[in-house]
Amino acid sequence: MEVVPSIRPLLAIAVSALAAFLILLTGERRRNMRELWTILASLTKFSIVASMIPTLLAGKVIECTIISLSPGIALQFRVDAFGIFFATLASVLWIATSIYSIGYMRGLKAHAQTRYFFCFAFALNGALGVAFAGNLLTLFIFYEILTIATFPLVAHKETPEAIRGGRKYLAYLLTGAALVFFSMGLTYHLTGTLDFVGGGFLRGHGSNSILRLLFATFILGFGTKAALMPIHEWLPTAMVAPTPVSALLHAVAVVKAGVFCVLRVVLYVFGPQLLSDLNLWLILAYFAAFTVIVSGMLALAQDNLKRRLAFSTINNLAIIIMGAALLSPSAITGGIFHIAGHGFMKITLFFVAGAISVKTHKENVSELDGIGRMMPLTMGSFAIGAMGIAGTPPLVGFISKWYLCLGSLEAKEIVFLFVLLTSALLDIAYFFPIIYRSFFNRPKEQGNSGFNEASMLMVIPLTVCAIISIILGIAPDAFFHFFQVATLAAKSILGIG
């Protein structure tokens, strides 16, 4: 594979760190200027990331080595198909979230907005670093930056509840990070390297029992961020964060970074061959399948809209991990593609929840009667996102589920086909009541039920995301070449073509 040296990965990461400091210097007094930095940084970031896609599609890899950190380990960025996939997703959605955040934070007259935008930019810095990291140590550095930068965002409201949420978030994620730290040390001890290799590099190092232990600590470590059950508890609690945070970080950047890291470990550290030798893939797949079903059921029981979405997120994250664990070409492609598909759909749903709460201060599903008449665009987008997550064609969710189902057949594990179908039914069961209530029930309190949408700064991003999830369902390669890149990543992992 041809390697192209380039500084672009570093620039793409650094641009939001730079923006973060500009935001801090500009401050609350000149808030339009401060927001300008956020928007500019998100656009620049996306264009740098997008400029790398053609090189990747040509089958090349972009590399950027900064400095040696420890014998045999460098601070190195290595952009491969899988990395660019996640980076594109995160940077596109950051643009949408930036615009939405401005509407949301100003709509609520929130305090400490400078800190909010500072941390947000820093979190994105972490997310892209995770995407581009060429080895485990680099990945870990940015993983931790992401964790720490998100803490002030979770606790943003500074109510006792928010602070508890923040503490819980830190407790889970730092414990997970400690496990990752240990696993990383053990990996280095066994192999003397930490560089990712498509198809894994651990094979032939260490005894089977050590490798099994290593796998467990890795998955438990990164699994905290990916909210695998039973270590998912922080995610519903973290829903006390402002909605844009939940939208971008708890639907895309943070949790997806967790999933991304799990997939990196499964596919690029252990590799399909070793996992099938040790029979670990099946255990991981069952573990994920358990999460899929249980979180789907728990979502049914939530009345708070954001908590329901949180459980739905847990459900979908587990689906992605399950896909990767099945190790068949279609399942890996479907799993990777679902990272993007779910990203667009779930961010739409969270944006809707935020728009509702800014406009009407309602946060519970049971209060949503008739809200579709008041906010048709918003709830229409919600319906699109919800149906997409349930896997209705022609939405983007259908494509990924189709490939996942195919993949479970390819892996000759029919159980997982049923898990996927059951989860689709559960999706319908917890989303459709919301759609029904909002469009077909009459509002409980009379008056003021005419057209009354939230600020355009919020409505436009959420409708755009909904529209993109339709377009991606019809043409999965539209705009960002997501499907092509996902296929490319799957191929490089499995060593085909």
Added chain:
Amino acid sequence: MTTSPFPILIIVVPLISAFLVPVIGWWRKGLCYPLVIGALSLSVFSSIFILRMVMGQGTIHYYLGNWAPPWGIEYVIDHLNAFVAIIVSVISLIIAIGSKRNVEQELPEKIVYFYCLFLLHVTGLLGIVVTGDMFNLYVFLEIASLAGYALIAIGEDGAPFASFNYMIYGTIGACFYLLSVGYLYVVTGSLNMGDLSQILPDLYHSKVVLMAFAFFIVGVGLKMALFPLHVWLPDAYTYAPSAVTALVAPLMTKVGAYVMIRIVFTVFKPYFSLELIPATAILSWVAIVAILFGCILALGQTDLKRMLAYVLIAEVGYITLGVGLANRAGLTGAILHILNDALMMAGLFLVVGAIVYKGGLRNIHQLRWLHRKMPITMAAFTVTALSVIGIPPTCGFFSKWYLVLGAINANRWLFAAILLISSLLNAILFFRVIENVYFEPARYAHNGGIHEETSRDEAPLSMLIPILVVAAGILSLGILSGEIVSNIIRFAVPGDL
């Protein structure tokens, strides 16, 4: 063998200046400070020069009064002490600048005596570092300690008692050290470290040598506050003036750790403490208890300074653990941690000094609003705290990385686990403080109507710049740690490990 006058300059300059300070202070009080800065700057320059020389041409020898060893006193500088000498001289310069205002505020009557003792203490520490003679080391150890007792005694209420306590413990430690030097002299007839390491291997089975080794460890353990010989430390460092704690806390224990590394790995061969007697194994267990003990006791403190004193006990544990692991990675971690911990402690205690200077209270529950009052100081505090926790890319992470690696290489999984648990405990410790500094749940309390707006009241530049330099050092030395390890520490670790 190279002979160069620089090793002696590093000590003579501060020593002579220490005697000039009272003379000049008697004439003009205001001239003391420039003299101290000048002397310390010269030390910094010569230590940097020495490090460059060592890196270029290897170990430097200097014969005091041209008496050839083993009869005369010889100063030997290799990579290890060149490295520690730079740490001592740079940190003491930073502290001298950063604590000027504290001295003026807390000890207005005693500035002259303070600076005299300050320089004597630094002279002692630098002397310990550069000397190659066991008895000469004792002399410098006592210079540093006696100056230290006096410095601590000029603190707030309780300081004289704490200092007296420290003096008793310190003197016992010095006695143990002197006894063992005597024992070694009796059996070998030499006091020169290089000479001793040649003669001793034949005498390793002698009971006298065994006794001497044990006394060394106890004596040095007392000086570096290694658990359970740490009893003097919390009181002494809490009650000492801010400027004194900021000087003594980062350096005294680190220099003690250096002496331990010298004795265990240079004077005695690693073979002695590794295979002949289980000294390193015992040390590592003691270190583990120290780490846990320090962190857990720190949890119970509400005085920020006292909490940091207990954290320091845990940090000493880290370094000792690296020594106890006695493998390349572990010892690399220990030596790197001497640098990192010196920086972190300097940063933390400088911040405490700044808080105290601005009239703030040291109780961690009374730090509220500080992020409004002193945003820059608190940002630096946060960076330093993250480093103590071990969040990459701060330098604290990298020493932990080598220590964990060392523990795994030595097959001591429990130690790796304890190291990670201590990171989590540190996270609790410091996030508790950070939460208090940044979040304001009081606003939501029932009687929170009194909106006490705190205006910005940042520390003066002479404090702010050193604090920022340390914070920047913590970030950049983290990234540069690979270079430090491969250019300096790699040579400081004995080759037969």
